[in-house]
Amino acid sequence: MSSAAKQNPGAVALRCTGLHRSLGQGEGRVHVLKGVTFEARRGEVCAIVGPSGCGKSTLLYLLGLLDQPDDGQIEINGALMSNSDDLARTRARGEHIGFVFQFHFLMLEFTALENVMMPMRKLGRLAPEAMQARAHALLDSVGLGSKTHRLGTQLSGGEQQRVAVARALANQPAILLADEPTGNLDGKNSGLVFDLLTHLAKEQGQAVVLVTHNPEIAQRCDFTRPMRDGVFV
Amino acid sequence: MSPNLRIAYRFLTAKKRAMFMSLACTILGVGLFIVTQATTSGFEKFFTKTILGINGAIRIEDRIQDTMTSMAAAGSADFYIVNREGVKYIEGVEEPQRLAEAVREFPNVRAVSAVVRGNVQITTSFKTEDAQVFGIKLEDHVRVSDLEEQITAGDLETFRSATGGALVGRVLADRLQLAVGDSFSVAARGQSRALKVSAIFETGYREVDKANVYVLLPEARSLLRRPTGATFLQVSLHDPTRAPRDAARMKQILRHDAKPWQEREKTWLDVFRALRISTMITVSVFTLIASLAMFNTLAMIVLEKTKDIAILRSMGYERKDITQVFLWQAGIVLGIGAALGALFGYVVTWMVEQVPLSITGIFKTDHFIVVRDVNHYLAAIATAVVMVMVASLIPARRAARLEPGDIVRGTAQ
Numbered sequence: 001m002s003s004a005a006k007q008n009p010g011a012v013a014l015r016c017t018g019l020h021r022s023l024g025q026g027e028g029r030v031h032v033l034k035g036v037t038f039e040a041r042r043g044e045v046c047a048i049v050g051p052s053g054c055g056k057s058t059l060l061y062l063l064g065l066l067d068q069p070d071d072g073q074i075e076i077n078g079a080l081m082s083n084s085d086d087l088a089r090t091r092a093r094g095e096h097i098g099f100v101f102q103f104h105f106l107m108l109e110f111t112a113l114e115n116v117m118m119p120m121r122k123l124g125r126l127a128p129e130a131m132q133a134r135a136h137a138l139l140d141s142v143g144l145g146s147k148t149h150r151l152g153t154q155l156s157g158g159e160q161q162r163v164a165v166a167r168a169l170a171n172q173p174a175i176l177l178a179d180e181p182t183g184n185l186d187g188k189n190s191g192l193v194f195d196l197l198t199h200l201a202k203e204q205g206q207a208v209v210l211v212t213h214n215p216e217i218a219q220r221c222d223f224t225r226p227m228r229d230g231v232f233v
Numbered sequence: 234m235s236p237n238l239r240i241a242y243r244f245l246t247a248k249k250r251a252m253f254m255s256l257a258c259t260i261l262g263v264g265l266f267i268v269t270q271a272t273t274s275g276f277e278k279f280f281t282k283t284i285l286g287i288n289g290a291i292r293i294e295d296r297i298q299d300t301m302t303s304m305a306a307a308g309s310a311d312f313y314i315v316n317r318e319g320v321k322y323i324e325g326v327e328e329p330q331r332l333a334e335a336v337r338e339f340p341n342v343r344a345v346s347a348v349v350r351g352n353v354q355i356t357t358s359f360k361t362e363d364a365q366v367f368g369i370k371l372e373d374h375v376r377v378s379d380l381e382e383q384i385t386a387g388d389l390e391t392f393r394s395a396t397g398g399a400l401v402g403r404v405l406a407d408r409l410q411l412a413v414g415d416s417f418s419v420a421a422r423g424q425s426r427a428l429k430v431s432a433i434f435e436t437g438y439r440e441v442d443k444a445n446v447y448v449l450l451p452e453a454r455s456l457l458r459r460p461t462g463a464t465f466l467q468v469s470l471h472d473p474t475r476a477p478r479d480a481a482r483m484k485q486i487l488r489h490d491a492k493p494w495q496e497r498e499k500t501w502l503d504v505f506r507a508l509r510i511s512t513m514i515t516v517s518v519f520t521l522i523a524s525l526a527m528f529n530t531l532a533m534i535v536l537e538k539t540k541d542i543a544i545l546r547s548m549g550y551e552r553k554d555i556t557q558v559f560l561w562q563a564g565i566v567l568g569i570g571a572a573l574g575a576l577f578g579y580v581v582t583w584m585v586e587q588v589p590l591s592i593t594g595i596f597k598t599d600h601f602i603v604v605r606d607v608n609h610y611l612a613a614i615a616t617a618v619v620m621v622m623v624a625s626l627i628p629a630r631r632a633a634r635l636e637p638g639d640i641v642r643g644t645a646q
Contacts, residue, residue: 023642057641057642058642061638061641061642064547066543066546066547066636066637066638066641067636067638067639067642086551086552087551087552090546090549090550090551090552091549091551093546093547093548093549094548094549094550095549097547099547099548101544101641105540105543105544105641106544107240107243107541107544107545109243109244109246109247110243118236118545118548119548119549121236121239122236122548122549122550122554123549167548171549179641
């Protein structure tokens, strides 16, 4: 568990206030987010639910600093990031945020172990041996300890998503953001990946925000925030 | 291995066919650049060696005399009239001994030889030919020329010891059907005398081989009726490339016209330079193709790896990391391409050197002449580096500009 997470269970890891975001160009430009305010605390799992096109993923990318809001503020661990430059947002992503995407997005030319080590190598917080040991431990914890040296192409969809979960946790981020993490998996694998995500995140005291269409998954989260037409309802 | 280099290597090896095309073009570009420079420079250097071996690095002749219009004002005044008609050239060197001593004071000068030259007619029982006789002091002249190496029949010892001996150019000897030991008649200024062929020389420079006859200086003075003075001083230098600068200083200090070999042979040297530049331009096309192939490969990889770029950016990889990942790919191809290209160039240069090729005229050779110069290798690699890296910058910067949010949303352009 990261020391920050252990010291401040229940502390606000992520907060956004009055977020606005429009997408598209010219006449096709759509006001997707209309003043969204939200916060996520360490050790809690929050599900954002709502119909397609309501702005869930757009909000998630803003919270993950992958995109910039037109208006409003985003704080990560108390630091205002919404107006920061690309370099600061990139560094904040590497240090504080882990992502799990719907289509697992593994780098297929690399082994499972290398995929998990990738964020650690960039952050450079650990020695190479320690990185390898942590990657092995994470892959063990998602049940892939015996497949660490398999390439992404040699893993099933469920296995790839489990590697993606391990990779998202690699740098012990304060915030874990997951965009439909089970959307591409069958029922059995969905449950497995969700359990892993929530179990590991809670164990390490991370704030988990996930976007899902799956009501069963949403019900199992600590709380649910339904969205419609760019606002929480 | 740095994370960016590791990623670059994997991206590159995932596109094997495109990578091999870029690599092949780089190898060809670097290799052929080296081969063409080795051959064109080879002939140029051989020509330079030939003419230095015949005429030396600098030739000093004709005393310069200022006339009234170009004389400087006396004292420390800056007044000086420059007028082309203000200089008069007085033919020949009046006091060769004193001038040679002054020339030897120049630090770059290796040796000096005073030469008396005159036009003669040579007659054998076979035919008569016009020629030029050169009176030399053998000990001095072998130090300013390659005369010893140019002897193809007979020897210099006979020439040195026997009176009435002559060194005859190969072409002239063939035309007059002269062999070592044969006698011939030489006529100049209304007198004629018999000389004997001590040796036959061949420089490879046809104009020299068909006209030049060397005799000892006293013989030439007597034949040409020139008891004192010299036609010119032939000077060899430790560093012949400095000849223009040395010649200019000699001209200024000694007040004699001094011509460096670069000026004397300007026409041929310009031809070689033009040839070298034109082949360099032609061969650079291969390197240009290599850079286009690299551009194409990287542009394809950027298109195919947008999701990977998004993943890397989401994990904290900065824009400069993405740029580096793509520049590393170009760097890997360049590194391997340059090494293999240099090896390819070396091997092909060796093979070209073995090609039989008979050339006479401005030099004589029976095979391709090449020069192995590390500067050719460096120039070839530098050209490839500049072209490929410039071409790689465009896709690399494009990759770095991609917004991760746009990619995961599927709206990246």
